[in-house]
Structure formats: C-alpha cells, structure tokens
Amino acid sequence: MPTWIRSLRTLDALPLPNTVIERTTDYHEAERFVRLFHAEHPKAGGLSARLRDVAREIARRGSYTHTYEELEFGARVAWRNSNRCIGRLYWQSLKVRDRRRTTSAEGVALECVEHLREATNGGKVRPVITVFPPDVPACPAPRVLNEQLIRYAGYRQPDGSVVGDPRHVELTALVRSLGWRGEGGRFDVLPLVIRPGRGEPLLCNLPGDVVLEVPIEHPEFPWFAELGLRWHAVPAISGMCLEIGGICYPCAPFNGWYMGAEIGARNLADTDRYDQLPVVAERLGLDLSTDRSLWRDHALVELNVAVLHSFDKAGVTMTDHHTESRRFLTHLRKEEKAGRACPADWSWIVPPISGGATPVFHRYYDDAVLTPNFVARH
DSSP: OOOTTEEOOGGGGGGOOOOOOOOOOHHHHHHHHHHHHHOOOSSOHHHHHHHHHHHHHHHSSSSSOOOOHHHHHHHHHHHOTTTTTOTTTTTGOOOOEETOOOOOOHOOOOOOOHHHHHHGGGGGGOOOEEEEOOBBTBOOOOOOOOSSSSSSSSEEOOTTOOOOOOGGHHHHHHHHHTTTTOOOTTTTTEEEEESSSSSSSSEOOOGGGOOEEOOOOOOGGGGGGGGOEEEEEEEEOOOOOOOOOTEESSSSOOOEEEEEEIIIITTTTTTTTTTTHHHHHHHHHHOTTTTOOHHHHHHHHHHHHHHHHHHHTOOEEEEEEHHHHHHHHHHHHHHHHTTOOOOOOOHHSSSSSSSSGGGGGSSSOOOOOOOSSSEEEO
C-alpha cells in the first residue's frame, strides 16, 4: 500500500454507516434510458433484444448492468442535463473512465489519484469522469466523503475564527480525529476519506504531484502576491451520485475546468469562505466606511482580474464569465436545433460577477429536471 494511503482500523471512527440498498431498479426508468440511448445511436440496433435483457436481469437480481457504450453516453448526457452548469457546450468531449470493477478502498484511492493526473494534463485541463461500481440491492458501493477531490482544510480557532476554508471545518475536524495532521495553513489540501461498500475505510493523502496549484498575483499590483492566495487547477466533484436509467453510481468523480468567477467571485470572495474583498479593498486604498463607494465591486473586479491573469500566466486552462456565457447560448441553440430541452437554473447560470453584462442574464430558462443527471447522494 502506498505511504500516502492509510487504513483506518477502527470502523467506529468514521460516522458513516454502510448503506444497504433494498430498492430494486425501476424497469420503467431503465427502459426510458435504453430507448434514449438507441434514439441517439440509431446504428446500435437491437432495441427490443436489449430491453428484454434488461427486464430479465432486473427480475433476476434487482438491477442491470450498463454496457460501456451506455455508461459513456449516460455520463455525458448527465453533464448535458446539469441545469446548474454553464459549461456544457463540450459535453460530448467528456472522457469516461470505467472503473466499475474497482471495489476496494485502496483501489478507489489509486484511481482518484490517476483521475487527477489525467484531468490535470500538465495544466491543459481535460473533462474526465471516473465511474466506480453502482449501488445494487444488498450491496452498497464505495463512496468518497469529500465533496471534491481537492479541497482546503479549515481550522477552527479558540476565538471562533477559521484559518483556511470555513466550508470544510467539519471535514477537517473529522480527518484530524482520524489521525491526519495538517500544517495549520490557509491552503492545506485535505486527504480523501474513502469508504468501501464493505471493509475498512481509508485516508488518502493526495500526492503533491497530482495537485496543481496556481499562486494568485495581479498584472498591475505587485502587492497582490503578498496576500499569499492560491487555488487548485481542477474542480473534481466527488460528492454526487451519477444517476443513469434508475441506477445510482454514488462514487463518480467528474471535472470540467474552472470559470474564473468561481474562484474570484465565490471561493476567495464570499464572506463565508476566504472573505478577501475587505483585504483587497484596503490594499487598493478604497473607502470601506460606506457602501456607496462601491469598494466591494472594485475589489471584486481586481480579484477576478488577478485570478484570470494568474491561471493564464501558469498555462492552466480557465475560462471567463463573458466567454462562457456566449458558449452557453451556443450550446442552447445546438440543443434546440437537435430537438432537445436544455434545462437551466437561472440563479446558477448567470455569473456571480457582472451578471447583467452577460447575455445569459437577459432571458428565462426551462428549469426541468432531466435524467441521466448528477443528483444529491443519499
């Protein structure tokens, strides 16, 4: 076992019960998916035979197995149907890594690390999903507790303040109780907590060579680098269920690439995250005594300029909210031309900075929930 993976010998240390799946797969959900697959792959053939096989398998064991082609299609369509994602134009480019035979916690850890290597791609970030086994009746699948493969620790101080990311105070406390010792810094990468369907859970410290980070600096203000800010290159979501045709894959980490505003207007700016707007505004010499000085707005723009500049300088893939808004409307037109609905949640599609200056602001969207999709994990 690699030194960066550590077994947790005491199962009681991890307050996550093994999930026993009692519900059998709904044949009607399976049928809808298989028909969708064949409708978009008319050369696949054999629809009636495939439906009979699916019905027979569900009747015999309560679930069924997707072919690789169905899995690949389902994962890509789940991205296509993600109504909170603005970056869906390239849904067909998603690389699908089929790891449904990987059941051990150590195996999941190794594959998550390999996922990050492939996705990071030396800074030329690629959309990737790694699909582990699904939940089936009486046999729970492995799970990664972390909401993303790469996240920063948050250390609660005696005075109630937090060093690091306040969003992850609870997870930080948990992994520290399991023996992890961070450096106590603002950007300590948390280990993965992996629970197999059966057996001992693991802590996986991500090797440094798979976590590409970008130090944040500004093209005009040298003092910006003194703030010591940085962010990781790959947003790999690992806390959701990939739902395809009535089957839940609870461990299916997936990533695209960052839009600058996700970091510059949310992660580093939100008051319940790194809350850097007052710091930046003060260094800019702005008047923080009144809202009418628009100090937050000025600081927010400069913080986002710094993020985009830094990722460009580092040669790491990133898009900006104006470009991505135009791309989303291109995606919308393509979907309409193909005769498909394109669900979208306005509150997520409109960027968190200069929303009214982007074309996605000035219209309404159908917010229907379609499947396949990424859904909250139970």
